[in-house]
Structure formats: C-alpha cells, structure tokens
Amino acid sequence: MDELSAKKAREFLRRSQHILLATHERPDGDGLGSLLGLAWMLRGKGKTLHLLSKDGVPATFHFLPGYKEVSSQIPAEVDLIVYLDCSDADRVGEFSAPLPSAPTVNIDHHTTNSLFAEANLIEQEAVATAEVVYDLVKPLRLSLNLNASTGLLTGLVTDTLGFRTANVNPKSMLIAQKLMRAGANLSEIVEWSMNRRSFSAARYWGPGLSRIEREDRMVWTWLSLADRRLAGYPGRDDADLINILSSVEGADLAMIFVEQEGGTVKVSWRAHNGLDITPIAKRYGGGGHPAAAGATVPGSLEQVAHTVVEATHKWLSDKL
Numbered sequence: 001m002d003e004l005s006a007k008k009a010r011e012f013l014r015r016s017q018h019i020l021l022a023t024h025e026r027p028d029g030d031g032l033g034s035l036l037g038l039a040w041m042l043r044g045k046g047k048t049l050h051l052l053s054k055d056g057v058p059a060t061f062h063f064l065p066g067y068k069e070v071s072s073q074i075p076a077e078v079d080l081i082v083y084l085d086c087s088d089a090d091r092v093g094e095f096s097a098p099l100p101s102a103p104t105v106n107i108d109h110h111t112t113n114s115l116f117a118e119a120n121l122i123e124q125e126a127v128a129t130a131e132v133v134y135d136l137v138k139p140l141r142l143s144l145n146l147n148a149s150t151g152l153l154t155g156l157v158t159d160t161l162g163f164r165t166a167n168v169n170p171k172s173m174l175i176a177q178k179l180m181r182a183g184a185n186l187s188e189i190v191e192w193s194m195n196r197r198s199f200s201a202a203r204y205w206g207p208g209l210s211r212i213e214r215e216d217r218m219v220w221t222w223l224s225l226a227d228r229r230l231a232g233y234p235g236r237d238d239a240d241l242i243n244i245l246s247s248v249e250g251a252d253l254a255m256i257f258v259e260q261e262g263g264t265v266k267v268s269w270r271a272h273n274g275l276d277i278t279p280i281a282k283r284y285g286g287g288g289h290p291a292a293a294g295a296t297v298p299g300s301l302e303q304v305a306h307t308v309v310e311a312t313h314k315w316l317s318d319k320l
Helices: 003-015 029-043 129-134 146-159 170-181 186-195 199-210 225-231 241-245 278-283 301-319
Strands: 018-023 048-052 080-084 104-108 119-122 213-215 218-223 253-260 264-271 292-298
Touching: 003 080, 003 104, 003 119, 018 029, 029 048, 029 080, 029 129, 029 146, 104 129, 129 146, 129 170, 146 170, 146 186, 199 218, 199 225, 199 241, 218 241, 218 301, 241 253, 241 264, 253 301, 264 278, 264 301, 278 292, 278 301, 292 301
Parallel strands: 018 048, 018 080, 080 104, 104 119, 218 253
Antiparallel strands: 213 218, 253 264, 264 292
C-alpha cells in the first residue's frame, strides 16, 4: 500500500460531508457489502451518503440492511466520490448522466487495480475490499453496528467462497470474529448469499450446465440473452454458475461466457493450483485476482467464446 495515498484517502473521508459511494456494475457481495458497510459507519459520523450501483441490488443480497437505498440515480452534487471494489473507474458502468465533479477515493484489493483515483487505498493482500473498509475503523474512529458488520462480513464471506479460498489468513478470520461480535450473523449470511438461489437463477443454470465442454484441464460453457429471457432471470451475470464449473474434478481452469446487450460478452475465469489468470484477463482489457478474473469483450457470443477459449487453452498449455 502507498501510505501517502492511503493517508490522503482517509483525510478525504474525514472532512467530506456529502459523499457518493459507488460500486461496480453487476455487483457482488463484496462490492455491495463494502458499500453498505461503509455507508452505515459514515452515517454514524453525521455524513450524508448517496449509494450508487448501475444494476441495483440482486435479489440474493436483499437481506443486507439498507439495500433499498442503493440507487442507479446520480446525485447532482457531492464533495467526494468513493469507488468500492473497482479495479478501474470504468467498472462502475455507463450512466445516462456523468458522475459529478469531485475528489475521488479508490478502495479496493484487486492486484490489477489501475490506481485511477486522486487517493488510492489499495490492499492487495486483503481477501476482500470489505477487509480494506474494516481497516478504516480505527483511523477514522468509526463505530461498528449490526448493519455495518453484516455488510462487511458478507463481503468477506462471498469473496472467499465461505472462507475456502487460498488467500484466507489469520487476519481475515480475526476480522470475521470481530464482525460477528458486533452483531453479524455468519450462518444467515452464508445461507442467503451462498446457498439460496432464485427459481429463475436455477432455470438459468440449466442451458449452461447442458453445454459444458472440456479440453485437457479446462472447462467452459456459455449463456445467451435468449437463455436469460427464457429463464426470466433479471441480472446480467451468470448467477454464480462459474462457481459450479470451477468445482469440476480435474479442471485447473473454468470459464463462462455471458452474452450482454450491445454486442459484448462478459467472460469470467476461475483458476486452481496456484495459477494466476490475470495475464489472460488483462489481454482482453479485464482484471481481477490471480484465481478469479473477468473481462468484457466486444463481439458475438460465438466469436468471443471461440477466440478466448483458444487463447486461454494455449496459455494454460504453456503453463502446465
């Protein structure tokens, strides 16, 4: 971490009163949990918060306290914009109006973060952005309550797949313990964020599961816009189907291709056995973590899947 930039970020948060907190499009548990967790703590300091997510809050995370306050509407004026869990500024997505002009803070843990803000608070060793947010408690003299701790523990749980990823460490477990002591219910968070699926999400998985392909130690599948419409699934993601693919025995790498409106395809990679998938994600303008990365690639579903599968297979063959 660049301590000078981190100090600047904390100072921005300390002195600002009207703050826009924004997380990335197709938000996950870490993005939303960090957003809401920080919002609840900053409100305790008397600050006015605006919570922004281009795609709102998926039904999976409707158990999070304050989720109804998350909006896709951009406020006219703020004195600070905070990006949460965004490796670059474009991750928030496109809105009908530009973001207001204000100083920016970037809070994240991705190894591929581009350090795009005026002040960057980046901890690449952290298991989740929620951990970076938690580390603001002492320097900003913030108070943890049930609502804030629920958001932050959700970030930790979801980005570590229930504390099962290789980067889980004693610090992350200690933070989880402290969040539970502040009121967060671990079993409920795991149940709602990881074990429950909507009926439409389960239907959406069907065509993807039926198309799984395998070559050597790599598996992949794809989901089309027609699949989404037929299932009635409201999101623009894969409904976490990638986590099912990555559990296939004998596969070191899993991929899923999700067709988007406007002629692009969302690609997600998951890797095992110490593989760092970020170089291939960067090749397509994406980023993420060594074991979990993504990119949005222009082109048709068929074209993108063929090109990326071929390139990834070659990359994997050179690694093994």
